[in-house]
Amino acid sequence: MRKSGGGFFRTLLLGVLVVVGAVFLLDRFDFDLPFTTKEKDYSAPPILLELKEMSELHSARADFEVVIDHEKDVQYMPAILAGERVQFVAVGSVDAVVDLSGLGEDAIEFDPETNSVVVTLPAPTLSAPVLDHDLSHVMNRDRGLFDRLSGFFSDSPTGEAALYDAASDKMLDAAAQSGVVEKAEVHVEDLLEDMILSMGVDHVEVEFVEPSIR
Numbered sequence: 039m040r041k042s043g044g045g046f047f048r049t050l051l052l053g054v055l056v057v058v059g060a061v062f063l064l065d066r067f068d069f070d071l072p073f074t075t076k077e078k079d080y081s082a083p084p085i086l087l088e089l090k091e092m093s094e095l096h097s098a099r100a101d102f103e104v105v106i107d108h109e110k111d112v113q114y115m116p117a118i119l120a121g122e123r124v125q126f127v128a129v130g131s132v133d134a135v136v137d138l139s140g141l142g143e144d145a146i147e148f149d150p151e152t153n154s155v156v157v158t159l160p161a162p163t164l165s166a167p168v169l170d171h172d173l174s175h176v177m178n179r180d181r182g183l184f185d186r187l188s189g190f191f192s193d194s195p196t197g198e199a200a201l202y203d204a205a206s207d208k209m210l211d212a213a214a215q216s217g218v219v220e221k222a223e224v225h226v227e228d229l230l231e232d233m234i235l236s237m238g239v240d241h242v243e244v245e246f247v248e249p250s251i252r
Contacts, residue, residue: 093139097162097229098222102209104128105177106201125177126198128205130169132213134162134222154241155234161246162222167209169202176201 109123137160147156176198227244234242 093137095136095138095226096133096165097136097225098134098218099131100134100213100216100218101131102129102167102212104130104205104208104212106204106208108201108204122180124179124201126201126205127175127177128169128202128209129173130167130205130209132167132209132218133165134213134218135165136160136162136222136226148239152241153239154243155239157230157234157242157244159226159244159246161248162219162226164210164213164219167206167213169205169209174202174205 104127106126106128107123108126140160145158147158149155223246230244231242
């Protein structure tokens with residue numbers, strides 16, 4: 039009996055050594071190991087849809103974090119049964135932009151007698167807010183029983199488009215009071231003055247006018 043048991047264990051040990059050795063050789067010589075998982079990317083290459091020339095100077099940016107706290111209250115119904123309250127955190131930015139697309143030859147006037155230049159540009163305006171969808175998120179959502187049940191029959195019971203729209207409106211209002219437009223004017227003035235003075239001009243003046251409505 040001992041002899042038979044010893045033979046079994048020797049056979050088992052030999053089998054283990056053979057498997058370990060085979061795996062080592064396969065790995066050592068870059069053979070594909072059996073049952074290994076490989077990832078393959080069958081995605082199509084990016085498709086270029088259009089190339090556009092940039093005709094705007096984004097000269098200043100204001101970054102915002104906005105909290106939207108909206109409640110939908112159903113009259114004569116307790117909140118546990120009907121209604122919804124959602125708290126949404128939105129992160130995004132608003133740029134102050136100078137539109138250069140309509141500049142003509144009279145935008146830059148050079149006076150050789152005083153060796154000075156006057157540059158006339160449209161005043162910066164606020165661009166549409168750009169929200170970061172990775173950082174923006176629903177912080178809390180409480181829904182009544184009936185709203186949760188009706189959500190089973192809705193394609194998007196907790197759609198966030200309205201929350202993003204509300205956050206964009208708040209960011210735009212806040213940007214108008216933030217001083218980002220004034221900061222953009224200073225930045226453009228400094229940029230143009232440094233560039234034109236380096237050409238040998240003695241004096242540079244930058245004037246901003248309200249952009250025309252097209």
